[in-house]
Amino acid sequence: AGDFNQLQMGVYKKLKAARKLYVRTVDHPVLEELSAEGLQFESFDAVYEKHNSFQPVYEEIAEKLVAATANEDVMYAVPGHPLVAEQTVQLLIAAADEGKVKLVIEGGQSFLDPIFGALKIDPIEGFQLLDGTSFSMHDINMRQHILIAQVYDTFSASEVKLTLMEKYDDEYPVTVVTAAGSSQEKLVTVPLYELDQS
Numbered sequence: 049a050g051d052f053n054q055l056q057m058g059v060y061k062k063l064k065a066a067r068k069l070y071v072r073t074v075d076h077p078v079l080e081e082l083s084a085e086g087l088q089f090e091s092f093d094a095v096y097e098k099h100n101s102f103q104p105v106y107e108e109i110a111e112k113l114v115a116a117t118a119n120e121d122v123m124y125a126v127p128g129h130p131l132v133a134e135q136t137v138q139l140l141i142a143a144a145d146e147g148k149v150k151l152v153i154e155g156g157q158s159f160l161d162p163i164f165g166a167l168k169i170d171p172i173e174g175f176q177l178l179d180g181t182s183f184s185m186h187d188i189n190m191r192q193h194i195l196i197a198q199v200y201d202t203f204s205a206s207e208v209k210l211t212l213m214e215k216y217d218d219e220y221p222v223t224v225v226t227a228a229g230s231s232q233e234k235l236v237t238v239p240l241y242e243l244d245q246s
Contacts, residue, residue: 052081054229059156063087066123070113072136076127077230089125102135102181110139114149129158133179133197159197162229169193180204185214205244216240 055078063069063082069089071079073096079089092109099105113136116122130137130153137153144151164171174192180199188194188211199205212222218241226234238246 052078053231054078054157054162056157059154062123062154063125068116068120068122070116070122070124072109072124072126072134077232078127106135106139109136110143113140114143117149126156127159129156130154132158132160133177159228160195162233163195163225166225166228166233166235167193167223180208183211185211188212188215190215202244205246209240209243212240212243 064085064087069087071089071091073093074083074089074091075093079087082089092105092112095108095112096105099108113122113124124136124140126134126137128134140149140151141153143149160171160177169175171193174189176187176189176192176194178187178194178196180196181204183196196208199208212220218239220240221237222240222243223235223237224243224246226232226236236246
């Protein structure tokens, strides 16, 4: 959910009822609303600040969550659907497979449905979802729509731009979608060479 109005009622009720709630990051508009309602939670934002790359962040978050379950049941909330572009959840699934933790996955709305709506594309036409922090030119299928997630800042946008420029012309139009499906939704189409300037 990109904003509070996109949060599913069932998920909202579970968040409100959680005794011990962890969130990956407080940097999300839904948490601003829930915090104003008095919801208590603990975030892992400090873990992001300790590391220079994402993989150690995800590993530490998963380790802390597994350790927390030794004493009580906990809920871990992530933006969107937990099985869409959430590496910490994949690490928790691996821990569950090893018998280290019991895991129940509850779905939320992923960013994909609002993206399809914002771009007016039908996924049946074919699409690729790539991680902006780790894809290479060899991953790109130029015959499909390409959605690139995890583009957080100018640096990551520059990395994505440089990788795409290995396959596409500098003038190739790309659309940057921000806050899809929310009241702050914004679409900006720019030539590829300007991707990190939008």
